[in-house]
Amino acid sequence: MSIPVEVLLKKKEHYERDAHHTPEDFHEELFRLEAEGEWIIDRVPEPYIEVNTKYNRPKKIPIGNLWHHKSCGQCGHIPGYSTAIFWVMRKLGLDYNDPRDQTSCTAWNYYASATSNAAAQAAVAMRNFAAAKESGYYPLIHCGTSYGHYKEVREELLLHGDLRRQVRDVMDKLGKPLVMPEEIVHYSEWFYAMKDRIAENQVRDFSGIAATVHPACHYYKLVEGDAIYDPDVYGGQRTAIVTGLVETLGAEVRSYSTWFDCCGFGFRHILVQRDFTRSFATQRKIEVMKEEADPDVVLTHDTGCVTTLDKSQFATQAHGANVGVPVMSEAQFAALAMGAHPYKVCQLHWHSTDYRPLLEKMGIDWEAAWAEFEADVAKLERGEKEFLTWDDVDA
Amino acid sequence: MTEAPSALYKAPAVAGHDNVPFAEKQRLFEQVKADVRYPDYLYGCYECGICVAACPSARFYDFSPRRIAQAAAREDIELIYQQMEEDIWECSQCFSCVRCPRGNNPGGIITLLREVAVNNGLGSARQALEGYSRIIYKIMSTGTQVSPDMLQPDAFPDWGPEVKDVSDNLDLWRRALPPETMHTTSTGWDVSEKTLIELYLIWFETGALEMIREVDEGLHMILEEVMEERLEEEGIEL
Numbered sequence: 001m002s003i004p005v006e007v008l009l010k011k012k013e014h015y016e017r018d019a020h021h022t023p024e025d026f027h028e029e030l031f032r033l034e035a036e037g038e039w040i041i042d043r044v045p046e047p048y049i050e051v052n053t054k055y056n057r058p059k060k061i062p063i064g065n066l067w068h069h070k071s072c073g074q075c076g077h078i079p080g081y082s083t084a085i086f087w088v089m090r091k092l093g094l095d096y097n098d099p100r101d102q103t104s105c106t107a108w109n110y111y112a113s114a115t116s117n118a119a120a121q122a123a124v125a126m127r128n129f130a131a132a133k134e135s136g137y138y139p140l141i142h143c144g145t146s147y148g149h150y151k152e153v154r155e156e157l158l159l160h161g162d163l164r165r166q167v168r169d170v171m172d173k174l175g176k177p178l179v180m181p182e183e184i185v186h187y188s189e190w191f192y193a194m195k196d197r198i199a200e201n202q203v204r205d206f207s208g209i210a211a212t213v214h215p216a217c218h219y220y221k222l223v224e225g226d227a228i229y230d231p232d233v234y235g236g237q238r239t240a241i242v243t244g245l246v247e248t249l250g251a252e253v254r255s256y257s258t259w260f261d262c263c264g265f266g267f268r269h270i271l272v273q274r275d276f277t278r279s280f281a282t283q284r285k286i287e288v289m290k291e292e293a294d295p296d297v298v299l300t301h302d303t304g305c306v307t308t309l310d311k312s313q314f315a316t317q318a319h320g321a322n323v324g325v326p327v328m329s330e331a332q333f334a335a336l337a338m339g340a341h342p343y344k345v346c347q348l349h350w351h352s353t354d355y356r357p358l359l360e361k362m363g364i365d366w367e368a369a370w371a372e373f374e375a376d377v378a379k380l381e382r383g384e385k386e387f388l389t390w391d392d393v394d395a
Numbered sequence: 396m397t398e399a400p401s402a403l404y405k406a407p408a409v410a411g412h413d414n415v416p417f418a419e420k421q422r423l424f425e426q427v428k429a430d431v432r433y434p435d436y437l438y439g440c441y442e443c444g445i446c447v448a449a450c451p452s453a454r455f456y457d458f459s460p461r462r463i464a465q466a467a468a469r470e471d472i473e474l475i476y477q478q479m480e481e482d483i484w485e486c487s488q489c490f491s492c493v494r495c496p497r498g499n500n501p502g503g504i505i506t507l508l509r510e511v512a513v514n515n516g517l518g519s520a521r522q523a524l525e526g527y528s529r530i531i532y533k534i535m536s537t538g539t540q541v542s543p544d545m546l547q548p549d550a551f552p553d554w555g556p557e558v559k560d561v562s563d564n565l566d567l568w569r570r571a572l573p574p575e576t577m578h579t580t581s582t583g584w585d586v587s588e589k590t591l592i593e594l595y596l597i598w599f600e601t602g603a604l605e606m607i608r609e610v611d612e613g614l615h616m617i618l619e620e621v622m623e624e625r626l627e628e629e630g631i632e633l
Binding site: 070071072073074075076077079082083086087098099100101102103104106108109110111112113114115116117118119120123124127131148155156159160162163166169170173174176217218221222224260261262264265266267268269271272274276278279280284303311313314315344345347349350351352373376377380381386387388389390392393 | 430431432435449451452454455456484487488489490491493494506509510512513520523524526527530531534535538539540541542543545546551553554555557558560561564567568569570571572573574575576577578582583584585586587589590593594596597598600601602603606607610
């Protein structure tokens, strides 16, 4: 028997957080340490949009001039994730920087194998933030884990002077100052903040599309205070990220009872204990979504979650599991709404679950689109071009 | 066998690992407690079990974040050692457990227990990281992890036939990506040489490279050689 989610949600249409549990605003300490010369605060550049966070504090989300802190998982295995983010920004006429002077957050060696430590992880974060500052662009974090981990790093550096001193010594050796952004911003927050402008540029009707949303644990569970919440989305009880955008695009977001559950990624598990990942992803997420919400698509906003929810479905068919729903990021979904090419931009051929019925429902002729992509790839194969460019994509 | 000095501890015969002296178990726990993050992760447990209800690993393994927080709060050195050898690598590090009403962070405590297990070359760490050398190597030497050429059908047969499509067309499909930084196949994106030099310095200066020595001496030697050579080319002395 499924849980009556809608009845429960009705009771919590206007969720109020207990004011006694409101944590202190970290900005006060952030700026105090700057005044004492401990570090430089990289301020959110104007123009920015203010959004509401969990404890009703405003958060500044910069509109343009962004330094894209890419994700090793997205760029490596789900490249349409990154290309969709870039494409939407280009379409809106916004300048950005796609740097080579950037490492990943390296948190795989923190959460998966524990072959790193607090100082190393903070130094990696500070190196990337200093590189962003040098470039004159403001960091936008693509990965949910990088975003959550950098917030953890910020907390640790705020709390511990010895750690700040240790990391500052390392930065001195690199010839870089200690730089902390005023706000750590995830790409989903940018999409949420820009949702009305994205909807103004929508060319495809999504009113017939039903979606379920999986929020990334490291987005709203790690240092949860500066995740986006909206009283008009889930009554303000759950993070509004992804859902707020998808509803603005006219699609229907359907709820399900295991919304708060992790996807089962597990870092180590997705690679070396995949039986766990596969079981959790299908039994606690995909099958529950299918049974309770029957979505056309699952939308999420972290590398690990897309990979886990997408790749885990294939093998479970052998057990007759109730699976078979495409998975993508809300950035890919928004790009499709704005008319992006499903292969040249959204790179859906890198995904495993069958997305073609969804494209048909969106009014996209996927066979024609695939033929266009293959024609472009043939040019590369014949040596007529070395690479495809943004000009090719929008041709 | 060394007896635990207090009835507060789980009996070694029950906790297992009674071949390891109590003093050694205590030494390891002292390392955990000495970490700057430890007081931020533990405020005491009243055993409500919310963390267990939220925990994905608790559903599929004999694993409980509540036991982790409890053992740390009671400083049950025998039980903590048992967990370091038997439990900690099951955690998914999703941090669903931070819903704790006391503000505990069992996932964070596990991060620290794992780091101490790695630093001291415990059997559980060696076992957990078997088959994991490639990932550690990739992150430390390239600054990225999930490289496109990881997607090999023999490594991921359970991910469906599309993995083979990606693998067969990898070079072409990467060159078809519009961002210039993403035409790579062995790294997620093109990381500049200057950036790598700075990253290598971080690994040396913070002791992160040294952490690997106890769990994988061979990997440590390779990484050290790669990084030292590159830094020497730049005229950087360690």
